[in-house]
Amino acid sequence: MTVLLQDVRKQFGELVAVQRLNLEIAHGEFFSIIGPSGCGKTTTLRMIAGFEEPTSGTISVSGRDVTNVRPYRRPVNTVFQSYALFQHLDVYENVAFGLREARRPAAEIRERVEAAIGLVQLGGREKARPRQLSGGQQQRVALARAVVNRPEVLLLDEPLGALDLKLRGDMQTELKDLQRVLGITFCYVTHDQSEAFSMSDRVAVMNGGLLEQVGAPEEVYRRPRSAFVADFVGAANQLGATVAARQGDGRYRVAIAGCGERSLAGPEDLAERDDVIVVVRPEDLRVAPAGGAGIQATVVDIAFLGAQRTVRLDAPGIGPLMATTRSTGDAVERGAGVTVDWADEDAWAVPRTPSAAPAA
Amino acid sequence: MSIRRHPVSALLAFAVLAFLWLPLLAVVVNSFNRDTLMAGWGGATGHWYNLAANDHDVREGLKTTLIIAFASALVSLAVGISGALWWRRAPRRAQAVYDGLVYARIIVPEVVFATALFFLFVHFKFRLGLPAIIIGHSVWNSAYATLIIQARMVGLDPSVEEAAADLGATPWRVFRRVTLHSLMPAIIAAGLLAFTFSFDDVVTSYFLQGTAQSPLPIVLFGLIRFRLTPEVNAIGVLVMLLTVGLMSLAVTMFATAGRLGRSEKRAGFLDMYRR
Numbered sequence: 001m002t003v004l005l006q007d008v009r010k011q012f013g014e015l016v017a018v019q020r021l022n023l024e025i026a027h028g029e030f031f032s033i034i035g036p037s038g039c040g041k042t043t044t045l046r047m048i049a050g051f052e053e054p055t056s057g058t059i060s061v062s063g064r065d066v067t068n069v070r071p072y073r074r075p076v077n078t079v080f081q082s083y084a085l086f087q088h089l090d091v092y093e094n095v096a097f098g099l100r101e102a103r104r105p106a107a108e109i110r111e112r113v114e115a116a117i118g119l120v121q122l123g124g125r126e127k128a129r130p131r132q133l134s135g136g137q138q139q140r141v142a143l144a145r146a147v148v149n150r151p152e153v154l155l156l157d158e159p160l161g162a163l164d165l166k167l168r169g170d171m172q173t174e175l176k177d178l179q180r181v182l183g184i185t186f187c188y189v190t191h192d193q194s195e196a197f198s199m200s201d202r203v204a205v206m207n208g209g210l211l212e213q214v215g216a217p218e219e220v221y222r223r224p225r226s227a228f229v230a231d232f233v234g235a236a237n238q239l240g241a242t243v244a245a246r247q248g249d250g251r252y253r254v255a256i257a258g259c260g261e262r263s264l265a266g267p268e269d270l271a272e273r274d275d276v277i278v279v280v281r282p283e284d285l286r287v288a289p290a291g292g293a294g295i296q297a298t299v300v301d302i303a304f305l306g307a308q309r310t311v312r313l314d315a316p317g318i319g320p321l322m323a324t325t326r327s328t329g330d331a332v333e334r335g336a337g338v339t340v341d342w343a344d345e346d347a348w349a350v351p352r353t354p355s356a357a358p359a360a
Numbered sequence: 361m362s363i364r365r366h367p368v369s370a371l372l373a374f375a376v377l378a379f380l381w382l383p384l385l386a387v388v389v390n391s392f393n394r395d396t397l398m399a400g401w402g403g404a405t406g407h408w409y410n411l412a413a414n415d416h417d418v419r420e421g422l423k424t425t426l427i428i429a430f431a432s433a434l435v436s437l438a439v440g441i442s443g444a445l446w447w448r449r450a451p452r453r454a455q456a457v458y459d460g461l462v463y464a465r466i467i468v469p470e471v472v473f474a475t476a477l478f479f480l481f482v483h484f485k486f487r488l489g490l491p492a493i494i495i496g497h498s499v500w501n502s503a504y505a506t507l508i509i510q511a512r513m514v515g516l517d518p519s520v521e522e523a524a525a526d527l528g529a530t531p532w533r534v535f536r537r538v539t540l541h542s543l544m545p546a547i548i549a550a551g552l553l554a555f556t557f558s559f560d561d562v563v564t565s566y567f568l569q570g571t572a573q574s575p576l577p578i579v580l581f582g583l584i585r586f587r588l589t590p591e592v593n594a595i596g597v598l599v600m601l602l603t604v605g606l607m608s609l610a611v612t613m614f615a616t617a618g619r620l621g622r623s624e625k626r627a628g629f630l631d632m633y634r635r
Contacts, residue, residue, distance in 0.1 A: 085520075
């Protein structure tokens with residue numbers, strides 16, 4: 001384990017930023033922490049960096065307990081959301097900062113700084129001041145300034161937040177490539193789930209100072225552990241239901257309000273008569289002409305999104321639903337009656353209680 | 361539609377300006393006046409400047425003044441910088457108390473402080489003289505320095521210092537390599553301001569000088585009373601030039617310090633200190 005957080009808690013006066021956090025980040029992993037603002041993800045990152053001290057619990061990096069180690073003695077480096085570049089130093093000196101503090105020999109500094117600047121494709125801009133660079137270039141300087149020190153873990157706090165959409169996409173690809181080339185453990189914090197999904201090996205979803213779920217992006221998306229996760233990581237149709245019978249193997253017969261009994265998968269620990277929420281992704285909802293088997297609904301609106309169409313539906317007794325369909329092919333008409341259905345394996349049940357973890 | 365011109369107000373304004381500036385003009389003119397009694401224009405001469413430059417009292421006074429102003433500026437900066445560093449991370453209530461003490465030093469009349477310090481020094485048998493004057497000047501100079509440096513400190517992005525610490529800089533190195541650089545325009549402005557204020561102070565210096573050499577403003581005061589010649593004017597002009605020069609430099613620096621990231625055009629040589 002490169003990073004290990006055990007029972008970490010952080011309070012700012014009365015405010016509990018992180019309730020209780022246990023987290024393991026493997027060596028060489030691209031790990032992301034996502035969650036809405038105020039969920040404790042940035043506080044978690046700042047505790048790993050050493051800018052905040054946990055109220056209780058321990059943090060270790062590469063097997064060494066660093067809970068009370070000052071930031072300048074930790075084998076981690078940070079890329080800040082605001083870049084936090086040194087405005088009075090040029091690009092070269094910004095990147096050289098850490099090596100100079102570590103008193104590396106001049107020849108080694110030159111070699112490593114030049115390599116890092118080349119790595120982020122800023123060769124030729126060594127003498128520029130940060131203010132003379134574009135946002136994307138400043139981002140690269142911040143990146144080079146951190147990785148040049150060869151940290152055990154690179155911490156990234158919403159590093160792409162200030163960039164425009166196109167540039168952000170390019171930088172995501174570059175970050176991923178960079179991580180693969182360097183083999184450094186990345187710990188990436190963002191509120192943007194798609195950004196985290198596109199780059200990460202594993203994703204942790206936080207909410208209200210607690211960890212909701214950790215897993216590979218696909219697992220988190222397909223098999224959310226809570227209604228919160230289901231909703232946060234992408235649009236989700238949520239149907240109220242009750243467990244009618246356990247079928248073993250994590251499969252259940254579930255009575256869905258307004259729809260009848262269906263067979264679907266869910267977590268191991270659901271019991272009969274448990275209230276659950278059935279999650280079906282919009283892209284898994286099939287919209288067919290009225291009269292077939294499934295939920296009868298009315299088309300409220302259709303939005304054209306290029307490759308896809310989003311169909312907003314209203315099902316009596318269930319409520320609003322959303323389906324995405326390919327934009328080619330037959331279009332359903334607004335106001336038309338349709339039948340909505342899904343394959344059993346595309347539905348998933350989560351407990352109705354908002355979060356499984358107890359408070360404190 | 362025409363806008364009223366208010367000719368009377370304009371006249372009044374010009375009268376006030378004239379009242380303020382004509383004496384200064386008279387000082388400048390008279391500093392070149394050959395007529396010793398300044399009763400009329402006796403022709404131009406540079407004699408008085410020569411006399412002033414070679415006057416022992418004036419030279420010693422100037423030297424004393426410069427030492428006091430320089431030392432007081434340094435003390436004020438030390439107090440201002442360290443105070444602002446503490447203030448930034450202090451609890452709110454402590455901040456309020458500190459702010460109150462700073463403003464009090466500016467609001468309380470100088471003569472009150474001077475009297476209080478006089479009795480304090482006498483009571484503790486601290487010899488009056490240069491060090492006493494330097495302490496006295498630093499009392500209010502440090503208050504101004506604190507305000508200016510704090511203003512800049514508030515605008516600093518703490519993540520830049522965190523970045524330095526993150527890159528391995530110890531707290532002292534962070535201060536040296538990052539914080540000090542960011543504060544530099546404010547430090548220069550505060551230093552110049554303190555220097556200038558100290559330079560032309562009479563009240564505190566007069567109370568605390570004891571038997572030591574008088575600083576220049578007090579020497580000047582003595583000249584006016586006992587030896588009034590155009591030499592006084594020449595000294596006045598020199599002091600004026602020096603203080604106006606320093607003040608405008610201070611104002612320019614402070615404007616820069618407060619501009620934080622506005623207009624890119626006027627960067628100039630301060631460019632490296634601006635964020």
